[in-house]
Amino acid sequence: MAITFNAEKKLFSLETRNTTYQLRIDQFGIVQHIYYGGKIYGDSDYIVRYACRGFGATISDAGTWRDYELDTISREYPTIGLGDFRAMGLILQNADGSRCVDPRYVSHSISNGKYALEGLPAIFASEKNAQTLSVITEDPVSHVQVELLYGVLPDIDIITRSVRIKNGGTEQVTLEKVASACLDLSYGAYDLLSFCGTNCRERQLQRTPIGHGRQSIGSRRGSSSHQYNPAVIVAEKGATESAGGCYGMMFVYSGNFLLEAEKTQFEQTRVIMGIQPECFQYPLAPGQVFTVPETVMTYSEHGFAMLSQRYHYAIMHHLCRGKYVNADRPVLLNSWEAAYFDFTGETIYQLAVEAAELGVELVVMDDGWFGQRNDDNSGLGDWNVNEEKLGCTLGQLIEKINALGVKFGIWFEPEMISENSDLYRAHPDWALKIPSRNPVRSRNQLLLDFSRKEVRDHIFEMMCKVLDQGNVEYVKWDMNRSMEDVWSTERCAGAVAHEYILGVYDLMERLITRYPNILLESCSGGGGRFDAGMLYYSPQIWCSDNTDALDRIKIQHGTSFFYPVPSMGSHVSVCPNHQTWRNIKFNTRGIVAMSGTFGYELNPATLPPEIKAKIKDQIIQYKECSKLIREGRYYRLTNPHESELAAWEFVSPNQKEVLLNMVIQEVHGSRDLFYVKLRGLQQQGIYKDVVTGMTYNGAALMKVGYPVPEMKGNVPAFQVRFKLSEE
Ligand code: GLA
Numbered sequence: 001m002a003i004t005f006n007a008e009k010k011l012f013s014l015e016t017r018n019t020t021y022q023l024r025i026d027q028f029g030i031v032q033h034i035y036y037g038g039k040i041y042g043d044s045d046y047i048v049r050y051a052c053r054g055f056g057a058t059i060s061d062a063g064t065w066r067d068y069e070l071d072t073i074s075r076e077y078p079t080i081g082l083g084d085f086r087a088m089g090l091i092l093q094n095a096d097g098s099r100c101v102d103p104r105y106v107s108h109s110i111s112n113g114k115y116a117l118e119g120l121p122a123i124f125a126s127e128k129n130a131q132t133l134s135v136i137t138e139d140p141v142s143h144v145q146v147e148l149l150y151g152v153l154p155d156i157d158i159i160t161r162s163v164r165i166k167n168g169g170t171e172q173v174t175l176e177k178v179a180s181a182c183l184d185l186s187y188g189a190y191d192l193l194s195f196c197g198t199n200c201r202e203r204q205l206q207r208t209p210i211g212h213g214r215q216s217i218g219s220r221r222g223s224s225s226h227q228y229n230p231a232v233i234v235a236e237k238g239a240t241e242s243a244g245g246c247y248g249m250m251f252v253y254s255g256n257f258l259l260e261a262e263k264t265q266f267e268q269t270r271v272i273m274g275i276q277p278e279c280f281q282y283p284l285a286p287g288q289v290f291t292v293p294e295t296v297m298t299y300s301e302h303g304f305a306m307l308s309q310r311y312h313y314a315i316m317h318h319l320c321r322g323k324y325v326n327a328d329r330p331v332l333l334n335s336w337e338a339a340y341f342d343f344t345g346e347t348i349y350q351l352a353v354e355a356a357e358l359g360v361e362l363v364v365m366d367d368g369w370f371g372q373r374n375d376d377n378s379g380l381g382d383w384n385v386n387e388e389k390l391g392c393t394l395g396q397l398i399e400k401i402n403a404l405g406v407k408f409g410i411w412f413e414p415e416m417i418s419e420n421s422d423l424y425r426a427h428p429d430w431a432l433k434i435p436s437r438n439p440v441r442s443r444n445q446l447l448l449d450f451s452r453k454e455v456r457d458h459i460f461e462m463m464c465k466v467l468d469q470g471n472v473e474y475v476k477w478d479m480n481r482s483m484e485d486v487w488s489t490e491r492c493a494g495a496v497a498h499e500y501i502l503g504v505y506d507l508m509e510r511l512i513t514r515y516p517n518i519l520l521e522s523c524s525g526g527g528g529r530f531d532a533g534m535l536y537y538s539p540q541i542w543c544s545d546n547t548d549a550l551d552r553i554k555i556q557h558g559t560s561f562f563y564p565v566p567s568m569g570s571h572v573s574v575c576p577n578h579q580t581w582r583n584i585k586f587n588t589r590g591i592v593a594m595s596g597t598f599g600y601e602l603n604p605a606t607l608p609p610e611i612k613a614k615i616k617d618q619i620i621q622y623k624e625c626s627k628l629i630r631e632g633r634y635y636r637l638t639n640p641h642e643s644e645l646a647a648w649e650f651v652s653p654n655q656k657e658v659l660l661n662m663v664i665q666e667v668h669g670s671r672d673l674f675y676v677k678l679r680g681l682q683q684q685g686i687y688k689d690v691v692t693g694m695t696y697n698g699a700a701l702m703k704v705g706y707p708v709p710e711m712k713g714n715v716p717a718f719q720v721r722f723k724l725s726e727e
């Protein structure tokens with residue numbers, strides 16, 4: 001049993017293979033957090049200590065017992081109005097204008113399987129692989145019910161948390177802040193690892209101490225954003241890739257979010273993950289239920305690599321869906337950097353001819369094939385094939401491409417509308433706009449009001465009409481602006497941003513249900529919506545619009561802390577690179593792009609024959625390792641922000657195959673001699689370099705290290721494949 005209940009103590013234990021999570025119902029019916037961390041084999045409620053501190057506050061049921069202060073007690077779901085002044089999980093306004101919600105225990109249930117969340121992406125598991133704990137609490141005055149949900153996946157050390165808030169009263173209340181997880185740590189010093197950036201520089205690792213004063217990251221851009229990722233690590237001071245305790249919190253949501261971390265007046269730590277409360281006001285009518293997106297948690301006693309590997313496994317096996325998740329993804333060639341808007345059907349066909357010759361399996365026709373879309377100022381919303389531009393029908397183009405043995409994929413930006421489009425001329429009120437104001441434009445486009453079903457229905461119909469014209473095997477779903485003018489004809493402005501995301505999920509679900517064989521890749525100006533919510537619908541996401549291999553090392557390094565390598569779209573592009581104008585060796589570009597869903601973003605016809613020959617070899621090389629890259633355990637061997645050497649490694653689950661990648665980010669004359677220590681090998685094993693035949697003992701590679709070869713030139717890289725010698 002993953003979940004047990006000690007009725008006498010009213011203590012719940014959530015057990016996974018390597019971790020324990022405990023909570024209890026106290027004498028007042030308040031749900032206290034007791035412990036989360038490495039596995040223990042008994043109760044730990046002795047940790048709770050009550051003490052009256054100056055200026056503390058007690059709930060009235062505690063009477064004259066002044067030691068009972070919720071401001072210092074670890075809680076599962078802190079709510080407003082009870083004398084806890086730390087960051088809150090739930091703030092709501094009652095009908096009388098007051099802000100208080102006092103959830104007291106009513107009942108609980110333990111069931112097999114993992115709860116699902118209606119309309120929201122969430123971790124899934126079979127009946128035998130998970131258990132669910134539901135704890136129902138209720139405010140005795142407003143009758144607002146708060147259901148705390150815990151999903152426990154014991155074999156993979158994952159615990160998920162979500163919350164359902166039901167208005168069980170007779171008057172409307174307004175939700176102002178909703179979170180799905182609170183992590184209260186009674187003592188200790190912790191750092192926060194977060195992933196920050198911007199367009200073309202996503203998910204740069206940042207490590208800061210959690211100190212006094214609330215620290216937060218989040219998004220109010222309508223999407224999870226390029227700027228901050230909705231996944232963080234709370235790590236013991238000094239924790240490293242291979243040692244030290246660390247907690248992961250990953251929000252399964254693609255919209256506005258807020259992560260708050262603070263050290264309290266008594267050196268406790270509180271961390272809260274939830275929906276961004278700024279501009280959020282969600283009216284909840286009597287009987288209505290609001291479901292908070294889930295937070296996926298794990299605890300690793302042995303550093304970040306273990307934490308990452310658990311998330312990678314959970315995402316690949318319990319979040320991503322579809323036939324491509326655990327299969328080889330086609331090597332693709334995308335038309336964007338090859339031609340931008342300047343193409344005809346013949347251009348795309350010629351890309352496919354080259355692709356067939358080189359061993360590329362899929363050609364993607366990116367932006368520019370529809371409506372009057374010859375630059376990024378017009379046409380969004382007009383999802384009609386521009387046959388004049390293509391010089392043929394879509395069906396004819398796809399047939400010709402398929403006849404070469406190449407698959408065909410296509411780009412959409414379903415959530416957008418250009419003011420210069422037939423769709424806008426017909427339905428100006430479908431765009432998100434405030435009627436009395438001029439809208440804020442971005443890339444000269446507006447957002448469609450995806451909180452409205454009729455809008456989604458129309459877009460879905462248009463997409464289907466395109467997809468039904470031929471054998472489309474891949475769709476890139478893009479989203480290229482942040483949200484402003486958050487106002488809708490249909491609902492309260494404070495609910496729109498969330499309902500919009502539910503609308504996106506609804507349309508994606510409809511799309512993958514109707515086209516189960518299509519590989520969906522999501523994108524938002526590169527990696528502006530790279531989150532677990534999106535991965536429920538699309539097993540891969542275009543990692544960044546920046547294809548410069550050197551910049552990509554840091555972007556993919558940061559992304560890898562939570563998201564598995566097969567989820568990261570990663571392509572080789574030409575040099576000088578279109579984003580940085582930098583020249584980087586072809587080999588390096590390949591090695592970096594292979595640590596993702598591999599592809600190309602260039603026009604092979606413009607390349608000299610020797611580079612084309614290299615592409616052919618590169619694809620063969622990739623194919624030889626693609627299973628190892630997809631299924632292997634991923635280890636970051638250096639921190640590329642701190643070391644000139646960037647190194648990372650894939651080790652097959654049976655430890656028989658290893659792929660070591662090394663890049664010298666800065667080349668200097670007479671530079672240091674680098675060594676890199678491998679990880680995850682069999683101590684006694686003999687590993688053979690498949691090219692040189694040289695053999696190494698596994699423990700030696702991990703303890704003595706591997707001597708990085710001397711490399712020169714523009715960002716040189718080196719890849720070594722080892723196989724466990726069976727002799
Ligand atoms: C975004 C995407 C690119 C490309 C363009 C097309 O920027 O990230 O890959 O699809 O849009 O407009």
